[in-house]
Amino acid sequence: MYTLIKNIDTARRGEFSTIHGTVQTPAFMNVATTAAIKGGLSAQDLEDIRCQVMLCNTYHLHLRPGDDVVATMGGLHKFTNWKRPILTDSGGFQVFSLAKLRKIKEEGVYFASHIDGHKIFMGPEESMQIQSHLASTIAMAFDECVENPAEYSYSKNSCDRTTRWLKRCKAEMTRLNGLETTINNKQLLFGINQGCCFDDLRIEHMKEIRELDLDGYAIGGLAVGEPKEEMYHVISAVEEYMPKDKIRYLMGVGTPGNILEGVKRGVDIFDCVMPSRNARHGHINTWNGIINIKNAKYLLDESPIDPECDCPVCRNYSKAYIRHLFKAEEMLALRLSVIHNLYFYNNLMEKIRNSLDDGTFSVFYEKYVELLDTRI
RNA sequence: GGGAGUGUUCCCGAGCGGCCAAUGGGGGCAGACUGUAAAUCUGUUGUCUACGACUUCGAUGGUUCGAAUCCAUCCGCUCCCA
Numbered sequence: 001m002y003t004l005i006k007n008i009d010t011a012r013r014g015e016f017s018t019i020h021g022t023v024q025t026p027a028f029m030n031v032a033t034t035a036a037i038k039g040g041l042s043a044q045d046l047e048d049i050r051c052q053v054m055l056c057n058t059y060h061l062h063l064r065p066g067d068d069v070v071a072t073m074g075g076l077h078k079f080t081n082w083k084r085p086i087l088t089d090s091g092g093f094q095v096f097s098l099a100k101l102r103k104i105k106e107e108g109v110y111f112a113s114h115i116d117g118h119k120i121f122m123g124p125e126e127s128m129q130i131q132s133h134l135a136s137t138i139a140m141a142f143d144e145c146v147e148n149p150a151e152y153s154y155s156k157n158s159c160d161r162t163t164r165w166l167k168r169c170k171a172e173m174t175r176l177n178g179l180e181t182t183i184n185n186k187q188l189l190f191g192i193n194q195g196c197c198f199d200d201l202r203i204e205h206m207k208e209i210r211e212l213d214l215d216g217y218a219i220g221g222l223a224v225g226e227p228k229e230e231m232y233h234v235i236s237a238v239e240e241y242m243p244k245d246k247i248r249y250l251m252g253v254g255t256p257g258n259i260l261e262g263v264k265r266g267v268d269i270f271d272c273v274m275p276s277r278n279a280r281h282g283h284i285n286t287w288n289g290i291i292n293i294k295n296a297k298y299l300l301d302e303s304p305i306d307p308e309c310d311c312p313v314c315r316n317y318s319k320a321y322i323r324h325l326f327k328a329e330e331m332l333a334l335r336l337s338v339i340h341n342l343y344f345y346n347n348l349m350e351k352i353r354n355s356l357d358d359g360t361f362s363v364f365y366e367k368y369v370e371l372l373d374t375r376i
Numbered sequence: 377g378g379g380a381g382u383g384u385u386c387c388c389g390a391g392c393g394g395c396c397a398a399u400g401g402g403g404g405c406a407g408a409c410u411g412u413a414a415a416u417c418u419g420u421u422g423u424c425u426a427c428g429a430c431u432u433c434g435a436u437g438g439u440u441c442g443a444a445u446c447c448a449u450c451c452g453c454u455c456c457c458a
Contacts, residue, residue, distance in 0.1 A: 029411095031411080033412050034412090092411075093411040097413080251411040272411080273410065273414090276412080277409065278409070280414085281414090296406095326415095333415085
């Protein structure tokens, strides 16, 4: 249940209560695709870096270890020992990212497993069943994330199909939540807006799905190659048709600058692989921009990644040491970098919330919207 | 003491008369990454007054229109026989 605490223009400060606790928004969800943060972070680590929501993936967990296994183990919370909310993505993004390995039909999508090539079918019902087995706090609707650019006619057909799939998702989720054997029978369902970069499709689709009175609404299919101005335009275009009393999720976004733009346009929650993936590749967020810790200039740099940061990494280690760990291919390099970057994102959201609380969001936005995405 | 090899750009290692500034790895340097098939991928790595020029393949001298590639001597290393 979403409560809007405060509005500053279209920006929203709110909170979202679930059976696994309350999420202060705007918030960033930390991506743990296979029920683990890549780079070697545990649920305990996530608590330490002030993560509010963990995000896992339906497709990946269905393949390994199998949602039946997770269900037998008591659901994702018990399995991972993460106590707070978990959002599971539906597999819709894999319809996009595994494009070479799948075929889309009305009933659903046929995948060839990226692991061993065996055939997998996933439709709205299957996705809901898997997510019910995983027992996440929030299930995402099974959608098609369309590539960009896409033809208008293709986008429209896909969008219509995603709406039909959403109705099937809702029906199946209602059924599953009514079963006695369901681990989490309060599982929430978020719908996903699609429509590529066509305003009329986006708006029409949003109007249709808001009628379904879901627990939250996501904007999907963005940050898939379109210019960022186009992404911001789509968010603004669709925002006014999103229910005010429901949480809004911008899927897969993004850079700190993208997040500030999203918050400004009324988005409540975000997720993105960038902080963790970039960390693994040595690209580290700081309050002065992005550094590449592997660069030779840090060879003898005894200062922390960011003197303004009070994360466990910045309090204890120098740039020179972390650079060395990368060069020596020590896995601690990945772990420390991921801890820092995710802390940075979680901390960024906290600062955004504080600035909304005390009315200084526009100052915060102006100061950081460009700076944080700049390479230094 | 006798015999057989071998010496290549930061390292390993191809090349055995012109298409060689010299394959391929490694290392170095840099870049990309947005609901994670991603501890991955890409570029670059002799010098310069840079679509051309110059200096390199143990050293020196030679053969040739032309040599990292052939010859001679020397130096270093390796192996075998005594």
